[in-house]
Amino acid sequence: MPEADPQLFDKIVNLSKRRGFVFQSAEIYGGFRSTYDYGPLGVLLLRNVKDAWWRDMVQMRHDVVGLDASILSPPQVWEASGHLSNFSDPLVDCTNCNARHRLDKLDDPDTCPSCGTKGSFTEAREFNLMFKTHAGPVTETAAEVYLRPETAQGMFINFANVLNTSRKKPPFGIAQIGKSFRNEITPGNFVFRTREFEQMEMEFFVPPDESQQWYEYWCQARMDWYLDLGMPAEQLRLRPHDDDELSHYSSGTSDVEFLFPWGWDELEGIANRGDFDLTQHANASGEKLDFFDQASGERYTPHVIEPAAGATRTAMAFLMAAYDEETVNDDTRTVLRLDHRLAPYKVAVLPLSKKDTLTPTAHEVFDTVKGRWMADYDETQSIGKRYARQDEIGTPFCVTVDFDTLDDRAVTVRERDSREQDRVSLDQLEGYLAERLG
Ligand code: GAP
Numbered sequence: 045m046p047e048a049d050p051q052l053f054d055k056i057v058n059l060s061k062r063r064g065f066v067f068q069s070a071e072i073y074g075g076f077r078s079t080y081d082y083g084p085l086g087v088l089l090l091r092n093v094k095d096a097w098w099r100d101m102v103q104m105r106h107d108v109v110g111l112d113a114s115i116l117s118p119p120q121v122w123e124a125s126g127h128l129s130n131f132s133d134p135l136v137d138c139t140n141c142n143a144r145h146r147l148d149k150l151d152d153p154d155t156c157p158s159c160g161t162k163g164s165f166t167e168a169r170e171f172n173l174m175f176k177t178h179a180g181p182v183t184e185t186a187a188e189v190y191l192r193p194e195t196a197q198g199m200f201i202n203f204a205n206v207l208n209t210s211r212k213k214p215p216f217g218i219a220q221i222g223k224s225f226r227n228e229i230t231p232g233n234f235v236f237r238t239r240e241f242e243q244m245e246m247e248f249f250v251p252p253d254e255s256q257q258w259y260e261y262w263c264q265a266r267m268d269w270y271l272d273l274g275m276p277a278e279q280l281r282l283r284p285h286d287d288d289e290l291s292h293y294s295s296g297t298s299d300v301e302f303l304f305p306w307g308w309d310e311l312e313g314i315a316n317r318g319d320f321d322l323t324q325h326a327n328a329s330g331e332k333l334d335f336f337d338q339a340s341g342e343r344y345t346p347h348v349i350e351p352a353a354g355a356t357r358t359a360m361a362f363l364m365a366a367y368d369e370e371t372v373n374d375d376t377r378t379v380l381r382l383d384h385r386l387a388p389y390k391v392a393v394l395p396l397s398k399k400d401t402l403t404p405t406a407h408e409v410f411d412t413v414k415g416r417w418m419a420d421y422d423e424t425q426s427i428g429k430r431y432a433r434q435d436e437i438g439t440p441f442c443v444t445v446d447f448d449t450l451d452d453r454a455v456t457v458r459e460r461d462s463r464e465q466d467r468v469s470l471d472q473l474e475g476y477l478a479e480r481l482g
Contacts, residue, residue, distance in 0.1 A: 046278040046303055053305035056364055057234055059378075063437050065089065065363070066235060078231035078238050085437055086359070088388035088418060090242070093359045094221050096385055097244045100269055101219045101351075108217035108246060109210050113198025115223060116189050122174065124328035125197050125321065130292045132170040133229050140164040146229045173226045175239075191225035196350060198222075199247040200321040203333050214335055214346045215258060217248035221355060233306060235356050242355035249335075249346035252319070256296075258349045259316045263298050266314055266351045270300065274383040275365050279303040293320040300353075302361045311361055312353035319345040362386055366438060372463075380438030381461055384481050387438045390417035391477060394430050396446040398423045405470075406445040409455060412474055413443070417481060435460055441477060 060066040064083035070076040102110050122128045134147040143158035147168045155162050175191040199218040221244045231237045250258045285297040296316040301308045322345050326333040334345045366382040391413045395406035413419045422430050434442050444456040454469045468476045
């Protein structure tokens with residue numbers, strides 16, 4: 045059995061800040077707790093994770109289309125979905141120290157973990173996790189709107205629009221990537237659980253008698269996605285939910301779990317939601333949300349299989365899975381062994397010296413690669429330090445322009461994982477990198 049590495053957590057938090065993956069939000073004002081900003085490298089990593097998901101889930105399939113629905117939505121959506129009545133956590137207050145806790149997360153439900161007092165909790169009350177705000181200048185109840193706590197409902201309420209415009213029929217899916225908001229009581233573990241986060245969700249609408257087979261299909265397909273992008277098999281598992289864990293809508297859910305530094309935890313849930321959502325919205329809106337199958341003459345409400353992943357959480361898991369330290373000549377080398385598709389920069393162009401004589405050729409190399417790959421250009425510090433920095437941020441190839449380049453029109457290409465170097469002529473460089481980067 046693989047073991048969690050508790051020290052990895054601090055290493056990833058430090059690397060994220062030091063190299064510019066993730067910053068604490070509003071840091072200059074003391075920091076806004078549990079909220080994060082993605083820096084120059086983080087935004088690239090996150091975008092690459094989302095692009096890899098979109099490519100696999102939408103671009104490479106004829107049976108899935110995309111959507112970008114609004115974040116603000118009226119209460120009717122959340123009444124019908126069940127979020128207004130069910131999307132809550134039980135909350136208790138300590139009458140001794142005023143600390144607030146989630147009852148279901150306490151080791152001992154009678155003792156306050158903040159001050160150690162026994163029997164000091166108030167009665168539990170349900171705390172709804174949705175952020176509420178007001179549309180327009182009037183703060184009256186009629187103007188109440190919610191920030192979506194999941195992207196999924198956007199797909200359900202647009203089911204008929206998509207069906208009527210896309211010429212798809214079940215089995216088919218609608219996919220969406222976007223921000224969601226939950227007023228989590230216990231955010232934490234860096235970007236693992238935050239109040240503002242990004243999701244990658246797909247609702248796959250199927251004939252009812254095919255739901256089990258599609259549920260199994262998507263469990264496997266989603267596991268394969270993580271493995272294909274380099275997540276080690278021993279740090280990934282599919283865990284079916286016990287009956288008492290199932291959400292109010294689900295007749296079967298499995299979680300894709302990753303071995304985080306604190307143990308196994310969720311990356312994604314794949315749920316068999318039955319016809320719950322379409323039926324709820326059809327009843328609440330009075331609109332028909334079903335499908336007429338001309339071949340069989342049958343009208344039915346499709347069942348839904350939903351793979352629901354977190355983009356921000358998954359990006360962090362890829363960082364953790366890629367982090368490696370090795371000893372090279374008595375020094376520790378930190379290297380992010382990220383899959384090429386996820387690496388923030390694919391290529392770094394490094395003129396050996398800042399001398400003007402090398403600059404035009406180094407710029408020429410940068411111009412050769414920049415249209416095809418995200419590339420870094422760095423001329424400060426020693427070449428050794430620059431290689432170390434690129435290893436630490438996961439750049440697969442460093443291209444060094446040296447004084448010989450001016451004579452032989454060739455550059456040194458260094459590969460991240462093996463540290464092997466090749467001398468490549470400038471006119472072959474693009475082909476050389478294309479072969480290795482795809
Ligand atoms: N539509 C179903 C749904 O939203 P979920 O399990 O609540 O299901 C799906 O969320 C995924 O979204 C989770 O597996 C996780 O990766 C991500 N997620 C949920 N809450 C999150 C939070 N507070 N912070 C970061 N990611 C979160």
